[in-house]
Amino acid sequence: NAGVMQNPRHLVRRRGQEARLRCSPMKGHSHVYWYRQLPEEGLKFMVYLQKENIIDESGMPKERFSAEFPKEGPSILRIQQVVRGDSAAYFCASSMDSNYGYTFGSGTRLTVV
Amino acid sequence: EDKVVQSPLSLVVHEGDTVTLNCSYEVTNFRSLLWYKQEKKAPTFLFMLTSSGIEKKSGRLSSILDKKELSSILNITATQTGDSAIYLCAVARGDTDKLIFGTGTRLQVFP
Numbered sequence: 001n002a003g004v005m006q007n008p009r010h011l012v013r014r015r016g017q018e019a020r021l022r023c024s025p026m027k028g029h030s031h032v033y034w035y036r037q038l039p040e041e042g043l044k045f046m047v048y049l050q051k052e053n054i055i056d057e058s059g060m061p062k063e064r065f066s067a068e069f070p071k072e073g074p075s076i077l078r079i080q081q082v083v084r085g086d087s088a089a090y091f092c093a094s095s096m097d098s099n100y101g102y103t104f105g106s107g108t109r110l111t112v113v
Numbered sequence: 114e115d116k117v118v119q120s121p122l123s124l125v126v127h128e129g130d131t132v133t134l135n136c137s138y139e140v141t142n143f144r145s146l147l148w149y150k151q152e153k154k155a156p157t158f159l160f161m162l163t164s165s166g167i168e169k170k171s172g173r174l175s176s177i178l179d180k181k182e183l184s185s186i187l188n189i190t191a192t193q194t195g196d197s198a199i200y201l202c203a204v205a206r207g208d209t210d211k212l213i214f215g216t217g218t219r220l221q222v223f224p
Contacts (some may be wrong), residue, residue, distance in 0.1 A: 033212075104157070
């Protein structure tokens, strides 16, 4: 079992470009969560998805950020027109259902220059 | 607003010492409390606690939840340099699947 796979591990974007972060959950896991970690801060919830559905996006900024988890393929977190303040580590986690602790991926470190 | 507070922010000890990390929370509709260890990459799951007073133990690590005091402690005995990491506490609410994280305790263990 390969665990939760995130790619790329590091992503550098210029201001105004788009960033696409991918997450493949563990085999058998249908719940996917995205968290953002700013330097010296804890992880902040962004969005919770199940296959083809967004269940809770209360932590997503209202503009420029979107997430999907299609029937086939990985979950994608998309950030349009990136700004310096988007620089952070973005972690994806998956679980079998809501009664179990998550398994986290290794994260994507986004740097906006 | 939901809040999870960890203390201390940072801890430096020598190998062999015992440490206690604290986590307190103010969360509506509490369901469970989780501890994670974060080294350079992914947070790795340590414990999930749902019932007060029950100790979860794994080797040199143990944790107890006190629902009356809205807090939990994580104990590490006979620390080793490999225990150096950020320890994260998170609380899950019953009405949502998102976790509310504290900012973590950075533990450094020196030989």
